[in-house]
Amino acid sequence: MKFYDREQELSELKKLLGQSKNRACMAVLTGRRRVGKTSLSLEFIKDRKHLYFFVAKKSEPLLCEEYLREIKRLFSEVPIIGDIRYFKDIFQLLLEISKKESFTVIIDEFQEFFNINPSVYSEIQKLWDLNKGKCRLNVITIGSVYSLMYKIFQNSKEPLFNRADRILMIKPFSVRTMTQILHDYKVKDLKTLFDYYLFTGGSPKYIDLLVENGAFSFDAIVNFIVNSNSPFIHEGKNLLIEEFGKEYGTYFSILELISIGKTGRSEIESILESNVGGYLDRLEKDYAIIAKYKPVNAKPNSRSQKYRIIDNFLNFWFRFIYRHRSAVETGNFDYIKESIKRDYSTYSGKVLEQFYCDLFAETNQYNRIGAYWEKSNLNEIDLVAINDMKKEIVVAEVKMNKKNLDLGALKQKSKRLIAGFPKYQIKSLILSLDDAKDYIKL
Numbered sequence: 001m002k003f004y005d006r007e008q009e010l011s012e013l014k015k016l017l018g019q020s021k022n023r024a025c026m027a028v029l030t031g032r033r034r035v036g037k038t039s040l041s042l043e044f045i046k047d048r049k050h051l052y053f054f055v056a057k058k059s060e061p062l063l064c065e066e067y068l069r070e071i072k073r074l075f076s077e078v079p080i081i082g083d084i085r086y087f088k089d090i091f092q093l094l095l096e097i098s099k100k101e102s103f104t105v106i107i108d109e110f111q112e113f114f115n116i117n118p119s120v121y122s123e124i125q126k127l128w129d130l131n132k133g134k135c136r137l138n139v140i141t142i143g144s145v146y147s148l149m150y151k152i153f154q155n156s157k158e159p160l161f162n163r164a165d166r167i168l169m170i171k172p173f174s175v176r177t178m179t180q181i182l183h184d185y186k187v188k189d190l191k192t193l194f195d196y197y198l199f200t201g202g203s204p205k206y207i208d209l210l211v212e213n214g215a216f217s218f219d220a221i222v223n224f225i226v227n228s229n230s231p232f233i234h235e236g237k238n239l240l241i242e243e244f245g246k247e248y249g250t251y252f253s254i255l256e257l258i259s260i261g262k263t264g265r266s267e268i269e270s271i272l273e274s275n276v277g278g279y280l281d282r283l284e285k286d287y288a289i290i291a292k293y294k295p296v297n298a299k300p301n302s303r304s305q306k307y308r309i310i311d312n313f314l315n316f317w318f319r320f321i322y323r324h325r326s327a328v329e330t331g332n333f334d335y336i337k338e339s340i341k342r343d344y345s346t347y348s349g350k351v352l353e354q355f356y357c358d359l360f361a362e363t364n365q366y367n368r369i370g371a372y373w374e375k376s377n378l379n380e381i382d383l384v385a386i387n388d389m390k391k392e393i394v395v396a397e398v399k400m401n402k403k404n405l406d407l408g409a410l411k412q413k414s415k416r417l418i419a420g421f422p423k424y425q426i427k428s429l430i431l432s433l434d435d436a437k438d439y440i441k442l
Contacts, residue, residue, distance in 0.1 A: 102136035236321065264306055
């Protein structure tokens with residue numbers, strides 16, 4: 001699959017590259033695995049002088065030996081004497097070379113130095129502070145363990161705090177980009193687009209796997225994802241085990257419950273019979289895996305709140321793969337497929353609500369988008385989009401099948417919400433999947 005999107009990120013990197021002609025600059029690319037951070041950096045740097053260092057799980061001397069080979073390959077004259085066994089000396093060498101000519105170095109899986117030699121970060125800080133004004137080095141660091149990358153660059157107690165010129169959070173592809181990709185593969189079916197959104201969450205790697213294997217129908221997608229040789233079966237665990245460490249069992253239990261609709265803290269605690277406030281807080285703030293949301297008109301101190309898994313793939317994985325891990329262990333993948341097909345109509349209905357939230361967000365017409373509910377989950381409304389400047393509100397009920405939608409019932413249960421916006425123009429909509437074509441250029 002060719003390279004798509006990322007115009008804004010490429011623009012930011014290009015600005016830093018220009019600044020690095022006068023002084024050293026540093027950019028940070030973070031975001032979960034498979035989201036295309038490395039591809040973005042390599043796309044940006046193609047046809048430009050650069051070094052690419054991957055921080056593998058091996059000793060510092062072996063890494064330095066590898067990096068030194070790359071440096072000698074790129075530069076004819078390297079001012080060194082003897083062996084280099086520490087990364088601080090590699091970094092010092094890069095700074096020295098950049099005093100004579102400008103170039104870029106990409107350091108991938110930068111958080112791995114925590115396991116190899118944590119003092120690397122303070123050593124880089126010292127060298128950076130002493131030399132950046134007289135060097136022309138453009139540094140791009142990449143990291144997939146969000147919690148560690150946040151700690152390295154955004155924790156005020158860490159040595160590299162405030163050293164990065166840009167911190168770019170790389171997100172999955174938007175609906176608009178997924179539409180473009182499918183168009184390039186001659187697929188203009190709205191249902192396929194939605195299924196890609198539901199199963200992949202917009203992850204470039206997952207989309208690439210599906211399109212390159214010709215998986216465009218619902219059955220083809222499910223058959224590719226759920227089989228003994230599928231790269232998706234253990235993907236959730238592979239993505240998160242390093243983030244959570246020894247406590248992954250508790251985190252996984254919480255995420256499984258959220259994926260099946262237990263979205264309130266009290267619901268989760270009653271099932272697990274333990275206090276999960278700290279875990280939920282870390283899942284939201286340290287790991288950026290879940291999001292807390294409130295009724296769209298709620299006051300900041302409102303305690304009426306729910307949680308959702310941000311990434312659609314992870315939500316799917318916990319709902320259908322992790323939840324049926326016994327079937328995975330016994331190789332009963334047909335059981336998992338049947339579960340997906342049985343529960344698809346209910347599960348897809350909830351995903352469609354977020355699909356429309358994303359579509360409305362992509363229009364850039366609203367400053368507040370979310371759901372609405374009253375005490376005890378009464379009068380739930382799937383989508384509320386508000387433009388406070390123009391004093392406009394869209395109130396929408398969302399269902400896969402339009403036959404299940406009732407405009408009169410929507411207007412009735414939105415009365416209390418609307419009463420709080422007396423001077424606003426109200427637009428009530430009933431939206432099925434078919435209506436999404438009005439918001440997407442298929």
